[in-house]
Amino acid sequence: MPSANATPPLVLVCGDDDFAVKQRARQLYQGWCAELGGLDHETIDAAAGNADEAVRALGKLREALQTLPFFGGGKAVWFRDCNFLADDRTGKSALVTETLAALAEELRTFDWTGVRLVISAGAVDKRRTFFKTVEKAGAVETLNGWSLSQKNWVAEAETWAARAFRERGKQVSDEALAELVTRVGPHARQLATEVEKAALHAGDRPEVTRADIEAVCARNKQARAFALADAFGNRDLPGALRCLDEELWEIRLKLDKDKSEIGLLYGLIAKTRVLLLLHELLREGWLQPGASYDQVKSLGERVPPDRLPADRKYNPLAMHPFVLSNALRQTRHYTSAELVRAMEVFLHANRQLVSSSLEPALVLQRALVEIIGAERRPAVSR
The missing domain is CATH 3.40.50.300 (P-loop containing nucleotide triphosphate hydrolases)
Incomplete structure (x- = not known):
């Protein structure tokens, strides 16, 4: 500015x-x-x-x-x-x-x-x-506000937040910056508030870390919507069931007209798809299991464009690096075979939600228990 x-x-x-x-x-x-x-x-x-x-x-x-x-x-x-x-x-x-x-x-x-x-x-x-x-x-x-439909809002928000930290005499890691923007979303006023909180929490330390962000920064509505998918990715059954219960409670009370049971299912399917794509990237050697955030950000420099899906919905390069980096850590919780099986379970759940009289909560709970609670198979060594 x-x-x-x-x-x-x-x-x-x-x-x-x-x-x-x-x-x-x-x-x-x-x-x-x-x-x-x-x-x-x-x-x-x-x-x-x-x-x-x-x-x-x-x-x-x-x-x-x-x-x-x-x-x-x-x-x-x-x-x-x-x-x-x-x-x-x-x-x-x-x-x-x-x-x-x-x-x-x-x-x-x-x-x-x-x-x-x-x-x-x-x-x-x-x-x-x-x-x-x-x-x-x-x-x-x-100065028009950012929006989720804006292609480059994440990059602009990260640039804005990094500058705000510098004005307070703080550096911030890329991972912490990505976590902050993911939590806050395209909301400049809240972003300014959370930057101030994180800088104060860091105290005399010159750098704000992801731990600072996780300790004091709130999640907005969009960020909370990812909590269920994250619990699923972490193979945390109690956490996933708790998040599911919270989401269903909001749906029952009509607190968010855009939420629905089928929407929750599609979010889980999308998460499973990302994990499957990452397993393929690992198998091809384009990513390593312990890849850093910066290595994930530079993924596009290593992968030939013609080897990835043209549809942005299935293309990992169209996703924010933080989403990929976070999901990469979660790939160790599932084998590729388990994820393929998860897609089959979710497909069956989709049919039940659409064509049966079963309680949606029961359908989604059963699907999570069947996938997350299944006996772990040893991961294939790479």
């Missing part, structure tokens, strides 16, 4: 990631305050409930820009939480549109010597004259 000194004196920070927008605007404002010195800086609340409130806020902004410090020096202004730059009822009102157009003209010809202005906002209509003027006369930074 650029420093305050590297940016023009007029900046609009906008986007749907409210936490990141406020954090960036605050960084700019505080940087400018330190750079300019003095005590005459202003923060103006720009959240408006109607057109009249919006116009009053704009009036305060114009007054702040035109009123320089009495004893000279510079002035920084933060027009905070502006919510009338979008294509909505307040933003489209004639009064607001006219006032914004007049302000845009002033900003276009304004003398920015010793003056800095940062505007933080949510959604912004990029077709408006005001937006185009700010974009041309200053800079616009758009």
Whole structure:
């Protein structure tokens, strides 16, 4: 993220990631305050409930820009939480549109010597004259939140978290970083909170480890959804049954409309498929049983692309390295034959869930007991 000194004196920070927008605007404002010195800086609340409130806020902004410090020096202004730059009822009102157009003209010809202005906002209509003027006369930074559907959200979140640790004087291992992002998911505000907790837990140690993350960082809803599959991978029958019971309880109470018994089964099938794929990678010699996280990350450099499935659902290179690294440690709990047998058991369970009147909880419990509780066969030596 650029420093305050590297940016023009007029900046609009906008986007749907409210936490990141406020954090960036605050960084700019505080940087400018330190750079300019003095005590005459202003923060103006720009959240408006109607057109009249919006116009009053704009009036305060114009007054702040035109009123320089009495004893000279510079002035920084933060027009905070502006919510009338979008294509909505307040933003489209004639009064607001006219006032914004007049302000845009002033900003276009304004003398920015010793003056800095940062505007933080949510959604912004990029077709408006005001937006185009700010974009041309200053800079616009758009900060949209991460989402699970975003292909590179994991890499961006890890980069953000690593930088946050560095700002606190801490280094963080790749494995710890992956564990943190896996637990938190695409949520910048929670990620910042967990970074702070992990850094404090590390104390005087210069590096934050995976043990620190596991000790103090919470799991969000998406991360908790993997708990059942992880217990299955660890061949932990009591843990798997406990996780299954918790998941079924949430389904019964309809706490999460996206959860279902068949969805739980498909999650277990997906986990079994990953373990099978890893057994094949081990058999081919592309991975070693004790491979480090970094070795798993570089898997794509060693495996010919034509030797892997084209479908991303079955391609291990399409998975996050942390998921593969974690599953790699779990391969020792099952032989390939046991995993093939597990797929057969899950197929039978799928048929029962779809076409029988058996209680779903009983079907899933039986499947887990049959697979995890089976007598261990010795693993094939490699």
